[in-house]
Amino acid sequence: MAETGANAAGGEGLLFLTDEQLRKGIEAMFFAYRGFTADPDRILEGMDYGRAHHRALHFVHRQPGLTVNTLLAVLGVTKQSLNRVLRTLIDDGLVESRIGRKDKRERHLYLTDKGGALERELSEAQRVRMRxxxxAAGPQAVAxxxxxxxxxxxxxxxRQYLMLRDRA
Structure with a gap:
């Protein structure tokens, strides 16, 4: 499939629609994700934590006090899987679970100082790579x-992403 008329002539606004261009984009995403996760993976390796722990720390940091149900929705994992991750993070003193003030059934999550320090180390490794x-790409490419x-x-x-982004 070729580029469409106006875009093919315009240069900067090219739409890459060929199967080959799409394949290259997919492969670039795979390899970029490997690079993006490699630094935090190395940090977590000796701690017996994985990417699920990292994601939980990230989102608890981004939204202190978020509920377990909200974290479940954001991460898109099973309750059983998240419970294993949270139990480890709570037992190891990285996350604190507090009973809701209005609804005693809710559990609100907060990073402890130790959890905050680990989250900063993991995020800084990714910020260095992203920065x-x-x-290298420039502002137009970033946008x-x-x-x-x-x-x-x-x-x-x-919608979830935009709500989180707009809170910042």
Whole structure:
């Protein structure tokens, strides 16, 4: 499939629609994700934690006091899987679970000082990589990259992402 008329002539706004271009994009995503997760994986390796722990720490940090149910929805994992992760993080003193003030059935999650320190170390490793890539690509590419990522999100996930982004 070839590029469409106006975009093919315009240069900068090219839409890459060939199967080969799509394959290259998919492969780039796979390898970029490996690089993006490699640094935190190395940090977590000796702690017997994995990416699920990292994601939980990230989102608890981003939204202190979020409920277990909200974290379940954001992460898209099973209750059993999240309970295993949270139990470990709570037992190891990284996350604190507090009973809700209005609804005693709710559990609100907060990072402890120790959890905050680990989350900063993990996030800083990713920020260093993202900062270098953003500088190398330039502001237009960064804006385009974000647009592509947002366009790939399912509508419900995009709403969650936008709510979280807008809180910052």
């Amino acid at each position: 270098a890539a953003y500088r 385009g990259f974000r647009q592509v990522l947002e366009a790939m999100m399912d509508p419900d996930l995009r």
